[in-house]
Amino acid sequence: MRVEISKSDSHVLKCEYAVRGEIVTLAQQLQQELLAKPGSHPFDEILYCNIGNPQSLAQQPITFFREVLALCDHPAILDRSETQGLFSADAIERAWQILDQIPGRATGAYSHSQGVKGLRDTIAAGIEARDGYPADPDDIFLTDGASPAVHMMMQLLIRSEKDGILCPIPQYPLYSASIALHGGTLVPYYLDEAAGWGLEPSELKKQLEAAKAKGISVRALVVINPGNPTGQVLSEDNQRDIVEFCKKEGLVLLADEVYQENVYVPDKKFHSFKEISRSMGFGEKDISLVSFQSVSKGYYGECGKRGGYMEVTGFSPEIREQIYKVASVNLCSNISGQILASLVMNPPKVGDESYESYSAEKDGILSSLARRAKTLEDALNSLEGVTCNKAEGAMYLFPCLHLPKKAIKAAEAAKTAPDAFYARRLLDATGIVVVPGSGFGQVHGTWHFRCTILPQEDKIPAVVSRLTEFHKGFMDEFRD
Template sequence: MSYNKAPSITAETINQKVRIFTYEPCGEIVRHARRLEKEIYENPGSLPFQEIIYCNLGNPQALGQRPINFFREGVRGLREAVADGIAARDGFPSKPDNIFLTDGASSAINMMMQILIRSHEDGILCPLPEYPLYSASIILHGGTMVPYNLTEDSGWGLEIFEVKRCLEDARASGLTIRAMVVINPGNPTGQVLSITNQEEIVEFCRKEGLVILADEVYQENVYTENKRFNSFKKVARSLGYDHHDLSIVSFHSVSMGYYGECGRRGGYMEICGFGDDVIDEMYKLASLTICPNIAGQILISLVMDPPKLGDEAFEIFMVEKEETCSSLLKRAKALQKAFSGLEGVSCNKFEGAMYLFPRLRLPQAAIKAAQLEGVSPDVFYAHRLLGATGIAVVPGSGFHPVSGTSHIRCTILPGEETITAMVPRLQAFHEAFMDEFRG
């Protein structure tokens, strides 16, 4: 049995609630004013006036600044810096008009779910184990999460036949699949997708008419010699596909990487393959939050346009960056070695992001003890670990791995001295735990 591929993303196929509502202070008149201002900037003298006078908002400005500086998708000059950074990274052009600066990646992800999801009959493909933001935002916006499993035995790789099976089953149940979420490097699993895997995903989504929602917030956190980060946009363009062939939304954030500025709330999404009619609706939706914070906008522009060779700050920037990345890798290796040496625990090689996701094979007596307490085995283990050592990890069940398996997610972020002190405590606890429940 065959099913039609997903409809292309147009103003007619997005969530119609977004189209129906109006917000005239930033409505069509203002959008047209922005287009005219761009025309004035690019072609001086082409219009019978030399400036746009914005009388649309009650937005007091200090020091003579005009409201135009607070475009709802982000300050123009900062979007240009982000676009230049993307182009330098990928080797393909990026347009500032396709960049939305946001209060972190989370708000961008929520906006896209609000745009794509029309009802519970719309599904979004998501990886398992997953980052719970995706399932939560899909549910909150009334859609249906369609999970596909990553394969632990192949280093949390993505098998395209598994995704195809999930897509076909979902369509057979009556769902319309709008998009596929891919997290690369992975959270919580810490893998980096191979270029071959990415090419398979691009071909699959192009054929099936799916939007690729590319969570690329850990793009600076790659720690394996035989892989490097490649954006999905770069992969698609390298295959010869442009915006007419495939829709891709890439998310990035200042919270991750070697910078780790979580409290600054800076991020962006780059929209590729959406028409101007959809971009206008997204602008209207973004207008409801007035504008992303300026400090976050500035910081994400600096992340994408860091000091370059010849700049005064270049040498110290590179020293600090290398020190941070080298230390993160050292910490990851120490924790991976520790987990891999524990009885009944396996831990895939750390490749990227900030987490290890070791699997626990616990004694049956421990599993029964967890059942008596009404919790899953990984929650039981994590509680005991915290109570005995003060080490707080996240039970893997919160990320929905394959049923019947137990994991924990452990960040690599504690300092080197802290991890050195932590490892013996972890080892002693685990040995005592296994002895207690060995039976």
């Protein structure tokens, strides 16, 4: 007898993850059809703007990072003379340093459950250099990307559906999915689109009180800065408000800071929530704070390597022990990802052989991303009935669609949300894949989509012209 899983009461069934949802499955089908039968669609390739996966769109990895990874994978070549010709001298030196930090130089062994101690030392030093405040290697938990770290914290914080987590709306659906998988309740707080997706402290208070009135015990607040899908960089004032609020209400502050290197506007700068907290005079005893970082984003974009860490401060030893236990059950994160996390927090410095090429690669990627963000932002704002906030950071734009009533009716008739209807039409007409705003949450009655800024720069004009032409046709068809 084959097993069926009953639909009642399953946390899994409640979980949704639009970034790889229906529209992406459909795009993959179209891609197969194009391969099997060229010319079968009005476009010759699928343009994936649905996911922050830079290297899938031909962004090249940073050479120095890959040199070090290769040498750590196969240390037997480290003292061969041919290696000198193939690898930069500082990559060879760094590989030796890293191997010496790994007990027995065994890159194929499980590490300490929190990750290799020497790599955590490097990361802590990197955090210290970034923030200007001390960081403790014992506070670092290395993880396979940021997602498992988020799951670990949700697992720890959520005991039942009576436990709530305050999440921004719109939010990256990892959070709603993880809260659903762990059987908790998402307590929304709405970002203010009119204020560049900023955050109003009174909104936090209002939503907290509303949740309490429903018997929900709110345990933590998620903040994503720079924002996903919204692309804003929070002001320092806003950050201080959030810290103050979490401290006052006794909430764990879960700070998703994976886009910390992705800031594209000169008037904004990334500040970690730890830096902000410490600058307000709040230490270990005042606030429980978790900061998530990943090797998947930034200028490195090493999504496939699954590296990342969380820095965990302000918890009691008893809770630290529980976090450690959950990490132990999963043994450790992958060592290549661990090494890469140490590299992104300690890249080549002035004077190192690789510094110039490293800087050129890094600046090339970041300046191109900034140009792409601006071009797409301008293009979106030039469309009839579309408004798009400034792309200050991260890798996304989240334009608002002011759809004609006729389009909304047509969506209803097709039994789909209006933004999903728009995204589906866009895909069918142009091959451009975006994620409907409903996958991230939005103010009731407003419609959006998330579009990455990641297509190769020479493809951006095509994205713009296809999108513009499609939108014009769409409006011509549905204009009230």
